[in-house]
Amino acid sequence: MGRKLLFEHVNVEGIDTFGVYRQKGGYRSVEKAVKTMSPEAVVEEVKKSGLRGRGGAGFPTGMKWSFLAKPAGVPRYLVCNADESEPGTFKDRYLMEKMPHLLIEGMITSSFALGANTSYIYIRGEYFYLVRILERAIAEAYANGFLGKNILGTDYSLDLYVHPGAGAYICGEETALLESLEGKRGNPRMKPPFPAVAGLYACPTVVNNVETIAAVVPIVNDGGEAYAAVGVGKSTGTKLISAGGNIRKPGVYEIELGLPVEEFIYSDEYCGGIEDGLEMKACVPGGSSVPILPKDLMLKTAAGEARLMSYESLADGGFATGSMLGSGGFIVYDQRACIVRGTWTYARFYHHESCGQCSPCREGTGWMEKVLHRIEHGHGRMHDIDLLADIAKKIEGNTICPLGDAAAWPVSAAIRHFRDEFEYHIRFPERVKDPKHFHRAPFAGMPKATA
Amino acid sequence: MVAFSPETLSTAQRLIRRYPEGRQKSALIPILHLAQAEFGGWLSPETMDYVAELLSIKPIEVYEVASFYSMFNLTPTGTCVLEVCRTAPCWLKGSDDLVAHFEKRLGIKEGETTADGRFTLKTVECLGSCGSAPMLQCGHQYHENLTPEKADALLDELRQSGSRPVYVTPDFFRES
Ligand SMILES: Cc1cc2nc3c(=O)[nH]c(=O)nc-3n(C[C@H](O)[C@H](O)[C@H](O)COP(=O)(O)O)c2cc1C
Ligand code: SF4
Ligand code: FES
Numbered sequence: 001m002g003r004k005l006l007f008e009h010v011n012v013e014g015i016d017t018f019g020v021y022r023q024k025g026g027y028r029s030v031e032k033a034v035k036t037m038s039p040e041a042v043v044e045e046v047k048k049s050g051l052r053g054r055g056g057a058g059f060p061t062g063m064k065w066s067f068l069a070k071p072a073g074v075p076r077y078l079v080c081n082a083d084e085s086e087p088g089t090f091k092d093r094y095l096m097e098k099m100p101h102l103l104i105e106g107m108i109t110s111s112f113a114l115g116a117n118t119s120y121i122y123i124r125g126e127y128f129y130l131v132r133i134l135e136r137a138i139a140e141a142y143a144n145g146f147l148g149k150n151i152l153g154t155d156y157s158l159d160l161y162v163h164p165g166a167g168a169y170i171c172g173e174e175t176a177l178l179e180s181l182e183g184k185r186g187n188p189r190m191k192p193p194f195p196a197v198a199g200l201y202a203c204p205t206v207v208n209n210v211e212t213i214a215a216v217v218p219i220v221n222d223g224g225e226a227y228a229a230v231g232v233g234k235s236t237g238t239k240l241i242s243a244g245g246n247i248r249k250p251g252v253y254e255i256e257l258g259l260p261v262e263e264f265i266y267s268d269e270y271c272g273g274i275e276d277g278l279e280m281k282a283c284v285p286g287g288s289s290v291p292i293l294p295k296d297l298m299l300k301t302a303a304g305e306a307r308l309m310s311y312e313s314l315a316d317g318g319f320a321t322g323s324m325l326g327s328g329g330f331i332v333y334d335q336r337a338c339i340v341r342g343t344w345t346y347a348r349f350y351h352h353e354s355c356g357q358c359s360p361c362r363e364g365t366g367w368m369e370k371v372l373h374r375i376e377h378g379h380g381r382m383h384d385i386d387l388l389a390d391i392a393k394k395i396e397g398n399t400i401c402p403l404g405d406a407a408a409w410p411v412s413a414a415i416r417h418f419r420d421e422f423e424y425h426i427r428f429p430e431r432v433k434d435p436k437h438f439h440r441a442p443f444a445g446m447p448k449a450t451a
Numbered sequence: 452m453v454a455f456s457p458e459t460l461s462t463a464q465r466l467i468r469r470y471p472e473g474r475q476k477s478a479l480i481p482i483l484h485l486a487q488a489e490f491g492g493w494l495s496p497e498t499m500d501y502v503a504e505l506l507s508i509k510p511i512e513v514y515e516v517a518s519f520y521s522m523f524n525l526t527p528t529g530t531c532v533l534e535v536c537r538t539a540p541c542w543l544k545g546s547d548d549l550v551a552h553f554e555k556r557l558g559i560k561e562g563e564t565t566a567d568g569r570f571t572l573k574t575v576e577c578l579g580s581c582g583s584a585p586m587l588q589c590g591h592q593y594h595e596n597l598t599p600e601k602a603d604a605l606l607d608e609l610r611q612s613g614s615r616p617v618y619v620t621p622d623f624f625r626e627s
Binding site for chain 2: 089
């Protein structure tokens with residue numbers, strides 16, 4: 001069993017209530033921080049921990065915190081990103097549902113470190129049932145003196161509010177999130193200025209993912225060095241992985257970074273192998289935005305080393321033969337899955353979610369959806385494959401926010417690793433008319449689509 | 452005339468106080484949710500004008516936002532909106548079959564409403580429930596790991612209840 005830094009008590013009856021959570025050692029990090037530490041000392045521990053943002057980009061949290069501008073007399077804000085809408089990702093939902101106080105504790109300790117006196121949790125609107133859970137937990141924290149004026153008798157005060165969104169993936173992008181929190185459309189802002197200088201209401205702001213904020217709790221309790229001792233290299237600590245698709249045991253797993261991918265997929269402690277005794281065809285290891293990899297490259301790097309669940313190992317080989325840890329949304333495809341159809345659902349998703357500000361993203365995502373739709377439905381032309389790759393390339397790097405890249409990468413990667421399958425759709429349109437074309441006769445057993 | 456019940460109004464006023472002086476517009480999205488839930492599951496122009504007045508902002512600022520976010524309906528829907536997720540992780544677990552099942556049972560296509568106004572069948576993108584796929588959302592409730600039997604039982608249950616499934620009520624937000 002790997003070490004659990006967040007979920008040691010996740011299955012304790014009543015852990016979602018203040019009483020049980022406190023009894024299991026909850027809110028110790030708040031006591032320690034506000035009573036015995038300076039805000040700078042908390043930031044220092046987070047730096048030492050090597051914690052990297054768990055929302056997808058993996059930016060070092062301590063460094064992000066140290067960039068926060070501190071002009072006198074201007075309020076600073078901490079905003080928790082609980083928008084969680086990256087397909088394949090459901091870890092934050094699980095954390096908030098099971099252990100709402102863990103997030104609240106992390107918010108208080110982190111807000112103290114940043115000198116914020118008002119903080120918000122921005123949560124996707126579809127998670128309304130979690131709004132109720134969080135609101136109740138926050139009320140308990142207020143009633144017990146952990147929120148509000150003069151927390152635990154110190155001169156530190158904090159108000160914490162939950163703010164629902166209303167269905168827009170783009171609001172997970174931090175500047176779109178801030179626009180949305182200001183009551184506007186979720187259009188990402190041009191950077192600079194960065195939120196650390198001008199964020200919410202043009203005040204210095206830190207935006208962090210739910211899991212990042214929760215990880216501050218063990219870091220403050222046990223020290224940054226103890227946290228950094230878990231994991232591998234620059235991938236310190238543990239990571240929540242939400243595993244879905246064709247596996248026997250879908251769910252949210254807290255793993256020590258550095259766990260071999262093969263063990264994660266096939267061990268009964270985690271995914272339990274592929275369902276129905278089938279083979280794995282491919283995997284998207286970090287949420288829909290990251291490159292898909294075929295089984296061989298998922299389990300071993302191009303150099304033949306075991307692939308590990310870490311930022312570095314998953315990215316080994318660059319996009320040519322690697323992928324990314326991303327948000328930890330782990331999607332496994334069995335041998336029956338059609339890569340073209342899966343990729344089409346992502347293209348449709350990004351087209352739907354593009355905010356429309358930049359033309360390469362607005363138009364390009366629409367074209368990619370259209371071309372993938374026609375290939376999948378047996379109306380493709382051979383040059384469509386290069387056309388797709390070309391559109392993806394033209395979007396990449398030419399947009400205001402990274403949604404454009406996120407839309408392009410899955411398409412480029414699917415073509416890179418599964419070009420055969422695209423060609424097959426175009427050569428044998430009759431065989432792909434049935435939407436379950438690879439279900440009845442697995443692709444492996446069908447005529448090979450060679451030139 | 453459109454007006455919140457006293458309870459909703461006091462919740463709305465509490466929500467406005469969660470944001471700094473002069474930043475009351477921040478409460479727009481939460482209040483639009485309360486309005487949509489209270490006024491029949493969609494946002495009519497009258498409803499949006501009422502919210503604009505409540506927040507002392509221009510009506511256009513409300514329309515702009517209401518039209519951006521997918522959870523806000525600008526036209527009436529069926530009483531129960533079945534939102535079936537169909538992004539890749541759900542598709543891998545049979546969401547196409549689930550949509551087809553509902554189309555057959557309800558005699559409508561995806562995107563349509565039944566003649567009696569009872570059900571709207573809608574497909575949506577990832578709802579953060581990929582580990583319990585296939586699934587759908589109705590009101591704030593997630594219905595997960597669906598099978599044809601479970602889907603039919605859900606339809607029966609919704610038919611019998613007759614009322615619009617709750618997605619948010621003022622008491623979701625705490626008192627202070
Ligand atoms: C299109 C898009 C969607 C995003 N969605 C999320 C999200 O749902 N949750 C999240 O934490 N970060 C999301 N991010 C990343 C955020 O912009 C930001 O980097 C993150 O919240 C920072 O927190 P962290 O450093 O703790 O990871 C998204 C980014 C993009 C470009
Ligand atoms: S890249 Fe797409 S989502 Fe991002 S700002 Fe441009 S149009 Fe909007
Ligand atoms: S893909 Fe359906 S809930 Fe995530």
